Amino acid sequence: MSTPLVEAVETIEAPDIPDRPRRGWRSPSFVVGAALLLAILALALVSLVWSPYGLDHTDPTARLAGPSGQHWAGTDRLGRDQFTQLMLGARTAVWIGLASVAVAFAIGVPLGLLAAAAGRFVENAVVGVIDIVIAFPTLLLAMLLVTVYGASTGVAISAIGIGVSAEVARLTRISASRVFTEDYVLAARTCGTGPLMILARHVLPNIWHTLLVQATLAFGIAVIAEASLSYLGLGTPPPAPSWGRMLQEAQSTVSVAPWNVLLPGLAVAVTVVGVNLLGDGLREILDPQLRQQRQAADR
Amino acid sequence: MTVLETTGLTITLDGQPLVRDVSFGLAARDRVGLIGESGSGKSLTALALLGLLPPGMRTSGRILIDGQDHLGAPDRQWRRVRGRTVSIVFQEPLTALDPLMPVGRQIAGPLRLHQGLNRSDAERRAIEWCDRVHLPDPARLVRALPHELSGGQRQRVALAMALACRPRVLIADEPTTALDVTVQAQILTLLDELIEETGVGLLFISHDLPVVAGLARHLLVMRNGRLVESGLVDDVLRRPRSDYARQLVASAARVTRLARPNVRGEDR
Amino acid sequence: MLSYLIRRVAWLIGSLFVAGSAVFFLLRVLPGDPAVTLLAVGSSPDQIDAIRHQLGTDRPVLAQYGHWLGDLVTGNLGDSLFTQMPVLDQIAGRLPVTVPLALSAFVLSIVVAVPIGVFAAVRRRGLLGVAVSTLAQLGIALPIFWIGIVVVWLVAVQWRALPPGGFPRTGWQDPAAAVQSLVLPVATLTIAQGSVLVRYVRSATLDVLSQEYVRTARSLGYSLPRALWRHGPRNGAATVVQILGILLASSLLGTVVIESVFALPGLGSLLLTSVKARDLPIVQGTVFLMTATVLVVGLVVDIVQRLVDPRLGART
Ligand SMILES: Nc1ncnc2c1ncn2[C@@H]1O[C@H](COP(=O)(O)OP(=O)(O)OP(=O)(O)O)[C@@H](O)[C@H]1O
Numbered sequence: 001m002s003t004p005l006v007e008a009v010e011t012i013e014a015p016d017i018p019d020r021p022r023r024g025w026r027s028p029s030f031v032v033g034a035a036l037l038l039a040i041l042a043l044a045l046v047s048l049v050w051s052p053y054g055l056d057h058t059d060p061t062a063r064l065a066g067p068s069g070q071h072w073a074g075t076d077r078l079g080r081d082q083f084t085q086l087m088l089g090a091r092t093a094v095w096i097g098l099a100s101v102a103v104a105f106a107i108g109v110p111l112g113l114l115a116a117a118a119g120r121f122v123e124n125a126v127v128g129v130i131d132i133v134i135a136f137p138t139l140l141l142a143m144l145l146v147t148v149y150g151a152s153t154g155v156a157i158s159a160i161g162i163g164v165s166a167e168v169a170r171l172t173r174i175s176a177s178r179v180f181t182e183d184y185v186l187a188a189r190t191c192g193t194g195p196l197m198i199l200a201r202h203v204l205p206n207i208w209h210t211l212l213v214q215a216t217l218a219f220g221i222a223v224i225a226e227a228s229l230s231y232l233g234l235g236t237p238p239p240a241p242s243w244g245r246m247l248q249e250a251q252s253t254v255s256v257a258p259w260n261v262l263l264p265g266l267a268v269a270v271t272v273v274g275v276n277l278l279g280d281g282l283r284e285i286l287d288p289q290l291r292q293q294r295q296a297a298d299r
Numbered sequence: 300m301t302v303l304e305t306t307g308l309t310i311t312l313d314g315q316p317l318v319r320d321v322s323f324g325l326a327a328r329d330r331v332g333l334i335g336e337s338g339s340g341k342s343l344t345a346l347a348l349l350g351l352l353p354p355g356m357r358t359s360g361r362i363l364i365d366g367q368d369h370l371g372a373p374d375r376q377w378r379r380v381r382g383r384t385v386s387i388v389f390q391e392p393l394t395a396l397d398p399l400m401p402v403g404r405q406i407a408g409p410l411r412l413h414q415g416l417n418r419s420d421a422e423r424r425a426i427e428w429c430d431r432v433h434l435p436d437p438a439r440l441v442r443a444l445p446h447e448l449s450g451g452q453r454q455r456v457a458l459a460m461a462l463a464c465r466p467r468v469l470i471a472d473e474p475t476t477a478l479d480v481t482v483q484a485q486i487l488t489l490l491d492e493l494i495e496e497t498g499v500g501l502l503f504i505s506h507d508l509p510v511v512a513g514l515a516r517h518l519l520v521m522r523n524g525r526l527v528e529s530g531l532v533d534d535v536l537r538r539p540r541s542d543y544a545r546q547l548v549a550s551a552a553r554v555t556r557l558a559r560p561n562v563r564g565e566d567r
Numbered sequence: 568m569l570s571y572l573i574r575r576v577a578w579l580i581g582s583l584f585v586a587g588s589a590v591f592f593l594l595r596v597l598p599g600d601p602a603v604t605l606l607a608v609g610s611s612p613d614q615i616d617a618i619r620h621q622l623g624t625d626r627p628v629l630a631q632y633g634h635w636l637g638d639l640v641t642g643n644l645g646d647s648l649f650t651q652m653p654v655l656d657q658i659a660g661r662l663p664v665t666v667p668l669a670l671s672a673f674v675l676s677i678v679v680a681v682p683i684g685v686f687a688a689v690r691r692r693g694l695l696g697v698a699v700s701t702l703a704q705l706g707i708a709l710p711i712f713w714i715g716i717v718v719v720w721l722v723a724v725q726w727r728a729l730p731p732g733g734f735p736r737t738g739w740q741d742p743a744a745a746v747q748s749l750v751l752p753v754a755t756l757t758i759a760q761g762s763v764l765v766r767y768v769r770s771a772t773l774d775v776l777s778q779e780y781v782r783t784a785r786s787l788g789y790s791l792p793r794a795l796w797r798h799g800p801r802n803g804a805a806t807v808v809q810i811l812g813i814l815l816a817s818s819l820l821g822t823v824v825i826e827s828v829f830a831l832p833g834l835g836s837l838l839l840t841s842v843k844a845r846d847l848p849i850v851q852g853t854v855f856l857m858t859a860t861v862l863v864v865g866l867v868v869d870i871v872q873r874l875v876d877p878r879l880g881a882r883t
């Protein structure tokens with residue numbers, strides 16, 4: 001039965017995302033962040049086709065050599081070229097980072113949406129689980145899994161992914177429930193629009209930019225976590241190179257070859273700073289409301 | 300004697316003028332109403348008179364307080380007059396008060412700051428002030444937090460805070476807009492009583508002509524950042540010179556006639 | 568308040584139960600037989616059976632689960648697979664290193680970072696303010712073990728001012744030596760945690776600064792720093808308490824990495840060596856205790872928040 005009220009309600013539109021998105025280059029954070037990440041990404045991609053030396057190439061005549069034309073970043077105590085290791089480490093970092101973020105979102109987003117869309121009981125249950133997983137640090141989770149399965153790339157990805165998924169679920173739930181209580185969604189529900197339709201038409205379009213920002217930040221968290229795990233010897237096992245293990249090896253020779261410590265640490269920092277800047281920039285570009293709040297806060 | 304005077308006050312943001320060439324003066328016992336539509340620059344003018352404009356806004360002109368130009372003065376110089384010579388009451392009493400500080404201490408603060416009172420003396424004076432703004436059971440109420448008071452009571456607290464150090468000019472920026480109509484009338488009565496008692500000069504900002512007309516003797520009308528009209532309330536109401544003031548009066552008259560058939564006759 | 572307290576404690580007990588179960592099921596029920604993964608390839612069936620018996624995995628899963636929960640309630644975390652010593656004793660033996668390390672880094676980072684964070688907020692447009700927040704950003708981005716290695720290289724290798732790592736065999740019997748060996752670890756943890764704290768405190772302060780009551784205070788003649796001093800602590804407290812909770816938990820976890828950098832015989836290195844040796848009882852006991860600590864800290868945070876902000880209580 002179509003009543004005038006329902007017709008009137010149906011004409012209530014979801015507000016367009018106000019303001020055209022700001023052009024990317026107008027946000028310095030975005031530009032710098034993207035540049036830093038592109039540099040890391042380039043290292044990783046180039047390593048697929050070319051690196052100064054092979055993965056297992058060792059140069060016994062040049063152990064712990066300083067940076068030179070032959071070895072741009074020096075060599076370690078086995079005579080392995082550090083720049084090669086750095087490039088291949090970038091590949092590991094990017095791969096584990098992306099895969100963990102994918103796992104985190106594959107778990108977190110549906111869970112958060114479920115909590116927001118379902119009734120109070122389900123919501124409370126999910127919130128409880130999220131709280132506990134948040135209290136259950138990624139590092140400990142990884143340690144549990146490594147105890148059972150041994151260190152491997154898959155374990156690292158699962159542990160980091162599950163650890164980060166809790167935060168993703170939390171954020172998804174909060175942003176989605178905010179949309180669910182908006183007038184135009186209530187109006188749509190009154191007209192009998194199904195939950196999946198509401199999700200597709202109203203919720204996702206309104207939260208995707210929050211999630212995108214979260215994804216960039218999660219990538220940074222995953223890269224640090226990967227480096228920590230391999231530093232502790234719980235990450236990707238050798239011979240696959242990793243920034244964390246490079247640092248662990250460099251630590252034992254720090255008194256003779258301190259330069260070996262510099263680059264891998266810098267690589268992690270560049271990735272994380274890049275990700276944070278990119279996230280900040282994306283937020284500015286995608287979320288006009290935040291921009292206004294910032295201006296208001298500057299009073 | 301003129302306490303507060305501004306000439307040619309202009310406020311710009313990124314080269315855009317928000318307030319242009321505003322001039323007027325205020326002496327003790329003056330009652331000036333400043334009226335204008337939303338966004339016309341009333342609040343910015345008020346903030347400029349206390350040197351509290353948001354950073355990034357630039358001002359030119361003059362702001363004389365007791366004859367001394369304060370525009371562009373260092374914060375140290377402004378602090379000597381804020382709360383002591385010129386005070387302000389803001390529109391939203393809930394956010395203007397610290398939600399976690401007992402209201403008594405909020406009133407006592409400026410007394411301790413400017414008059415060097417010790418805690419217990421200041422607290423006692425705060426209770427006195429609560430009494431003067433007709434808050435019930437002052438001795439107990441001073442210990443309450445803002446969220447435990449009603450909107451009208453909060454605005455009374457804000458008034459007590461502003462007047463505690465006996466300023467000679469009080470700026471009230473839409474102090475009743477956030478309140479419902481009956482409470483609004485009570486606050487206006489209180490304001491009227493307090494300025495009679497203390498002799499404080501009043502700059503009353505509003506976009507509601509009947510409210511301003513009831514309280515002020517002199518009227519300033521602002522539009523798009525400019526003063527378009529200035530004169531005694533009666534003159535402006537009878538012979539508005541600008542188109543805008545004419546519209547204001549006409550629409551206010553229409554509304555008032557609906558509500559109270561012959562309001563002008565019984566007003567003082 | 569009392570009913571809130573009861574509800575919150577009940578919630579904590581529920582969470583501990585869930586966390587305990589999670590630890591159990593992650594280790595036992597996931598595919599794979601711990602007894603097999605534990606031993607080297609080619610161990611005899613007898614050896615496998617012996618380990619199974621010791622782990623209790625020869626019994627039905629539910630019986631094991633009940634046993635583990637019962638043990639948790641009575642505070643018994645089992646025995647190490649290799650040293651046969653009670654897990655709880657081993658953990659207790661490591662606390663004299665880990666607790667001072669985590670607590671002093673926690674306290675020190677508050678002392679250092681809170682004023683810096685407030686400063687960075689008040690001077691956010693100034694050169695120094697920007698520099699401070701940039702440094703903090705960097706401190707967050709750099710992995711903590713990298714900071715540790717650099718600190719070791721600088722202080723222990725270059726200046727030879729302090730030992731690069733290790734802890735006196737005699738423990739705290741020689742307090743001077745013990746303190747000396749904790750200086751660099753504490754400093755490293757403080758740099759890392761302090762950077763995080765600076766960012767949090769800065770944004771909490773900015774939040775207070777943007778509030779209208781600060782403008783009110785200024786309109787009454789308070790200078791910006793005095794207005795901040797008048798309103799900041801009480802209004803920032805709830806946020807700061809929450810941050811401190813996170814910080815305390817992450818100080819505890821940070822010790823896992825820090826102890827590895829500085830070769831300290833603490834809880835973290837016990838966990839790490841047990842993970843590598845696959846000493847299941849120790850791993851599950853330590854992980855459970857650490858998680859429980861995080862949950863308890865969360866409880867304390869929630870309660871303190873209620874105390875500092877009466878509005879939170881008024882709403883429920
Ligand atoms: N912090 C600010 N940043 C930028 N522009 C501002 C700011 N505050 C005010 N403005 C602009 O200055 C103009 C005047 O604002 P003002 O607040 O003085 O208006 P008003 O007359 O008080 O209006 P209302 O009746 O709504 O309070 C408006 O156009 C507003 O957009």
Ligand SMILES: [Mg+2]
Nearest residue numbers: 341342343472
């Ligand atoms: Mg205004």
